[in-house]
Amino acid sequence: MLHFFKNNFLIPTFVFFILLLDGSVMTMLSYSLGSEKFQISPQFTLIVITLLAVYLINDSKIFLVSIIIGFIYDAYYSSILGVNLFLFPMIVILTRAVIKKFPMNFYTIWLWILIVYTVYTHFIYALYYLIDIHSSSYYYFLSQNYIPSLLFNAFLGFIFIWLIQKLVIWIEK
Template sequence: MKERQQFIPYIMPFCFFFLMLIDGHISNAILSMMSVPMAFTCNLLLMVMMFATFQLNKTYMVFWAAVMGLLYDSYYYNVIGINLLLFPLLVLLMYFVFERVIPSTLTIILSFIVFVTCLSLGRILLLTLFDLTDTTILDVFTRTLAPTLILNLILILIFVIPLKKAFNVKK
């Protein structure tokens, strides 16, 4: 078990990058199957970052969250700053929450829903603040946030047990 924990910091950046790409492909695949205009955002990267906070130190995770935010912004938005700001802030929030809450399966699921909501609303807030979108509050909740939460709830329900085992989260 100790040997596995020693190589986690070395493989996590590659996993984060791979998950960033998978997030985009899953989101686009679901979007292309739907006939109504909705914005499904898959957040596997955020999910694995959340579980990685149980094994890796805060400085390491904040650094890689910023790097992934920079890559995410340049790859998907062509506007640097949105995820570059949000990912490190969410990682800090994750450490704050899990220092105070016992990480049971239920609290992990509920926490992840809160983190996804914060990420989605933070993106919309920053995009609106910098006049990069002209969406209404009704569109945000019905066409972006609701589908994103449904998709990510399904994903966390599928992956919570395997990820708890992979990252050795006890409860």
């Protein structure tokens, strides 16, 4: 019974919990920073999906979870339905391709998280800029949003690499 639960429900439930935590931490950070000019955008969901794509053996499970979570993410946080529905599975596919080409250790996984975060954030910025959802300059985006968020998410990556690795080892035992 526990084996069935671990294999079929734990990962989707965990990622959904992380999705909700993502928004809660974002709200908490925006209140705690108050009148500061920069904004920190935690990307727990992006980091966790990337790490699960690295550590899980079963490709189809994380791919399906990334599609569902991408849809929920778009419906819950984003104003455009379909962006993360497309991006999260693409991140899983790219991550699976990268782990086959490069040796994966703690630092290469951490670097890959930073690369994925950078590409994801810039893609979202460019898309929102093109369809005129926001009109901030690229300099403003870099200095006020991207760099503080990159530092915060780099720290989160260090923590989540260890946590997700232990979780996946426990699930696949």
